[in-house]
Amino acid sequence: MLKAQNVTKTFKKSGGNAFRLQIDELEISEGSFTAILGPNGSGKSTFLKTILNLLFADTGQISLLGTSHKNKESRSKVSYLPENFSFPKNLTVEQMLHTFANLKDNNPDDLDAKIAELAEAFNVDYLDKKIKKLSKGMTQTVALMHTFLSDDKFYILDEPFNGLDAVQKKAIMDYIFHLQAEHKISILITTHILSDIDKTCDTLHLIKDGEIINTASKTEIQGEFGSVEDYYLNNFEHKTETTP
C-alpha cells in the first residue's frame, strides 16, 4: 500500500536547518491500521504531506499502491483528511459534499445514497445547515464525511478525532472497522488521543525530531507495556536521573 525509503525533507531558516524529516524505511500493508505517534512538531503532518506529494521530498522513494507517489493516478485512490482544512462557509453541508465530491475522479455512482449512508453512520442530522453554523466537532465530522465519500483503498487521517465527543469517535471507528472488514482498506492515522487507538491499531510508529525511533505491533505493546499510553510515555516521558 505504502513504501517509503530514505525520505528526507528539510525546512530551512536563515542560518541553518529549522527541521529535518528523515524516514529511513516505513511500510504499510494492505488492510492494516497504522498509527504514527509523536510530540507536537515531531514531523507527523510533514510526513503525511510528503507521502501525498503536497510537500516535495528532498530525497528518497515513496511508492503508493504500487507506483510512485508522484503518479497522480496512485494519489487519486487515496483519501486524505488534513489536520487543518476549510470549506466554503456559506454552503450547506450537503452542497459542500456535492461540490467537493465532483472534483474527485472516483466518485461513487450514487452520491446521494453515499451521503445518506455516511450521515447515518456519523449521526449527522444537519446536512441542510450552513458550514459557518457548525460547531467544531460537527465541522470535524463533516470533514470526515468528505474524506470517506469516495471509495478508496487507502485513507490517511491527520488527527481525525480533533474535537469529537466519545460517541462520535466510536461512530467513526465503527465505520472504519466496517470498511476494513468489507473492503480491506488501509488506514494511516496520527493522533494524540492514545486511548482511541489502543484496541484498533496493528502497528504503531513513534516519531521524534523527524525520525522514527520505535516501531511495535499492538501485540508487542500489550505484552510489554499494557497500553499504548504506557508505551508512548515510556519512550517520551522525560526521565530525571537520580543520584544514589
Ligand SMILES: Nc1ncnc2c1ncn2[C@@H]1O[C@H](COP(=O)(O)OP(=O)(O)OP(=O)(O)O)[C@@H](O)[C@H]1O
Ligand atoms: N511549511 C513549513 N515551513 C517551515 N517549517 C515547517 C513547515 N511545516 C512544518 N514546519 C515545521 O516542521 C516541524 C514539524 O511540523 P509538523 O507539523 O510536521 O509536526 P507534527 O508532528 O504534525 O505536530 P503536531 O502534533 O503539533 O500537529 C515543526 O518544527 C514545524 O514548525
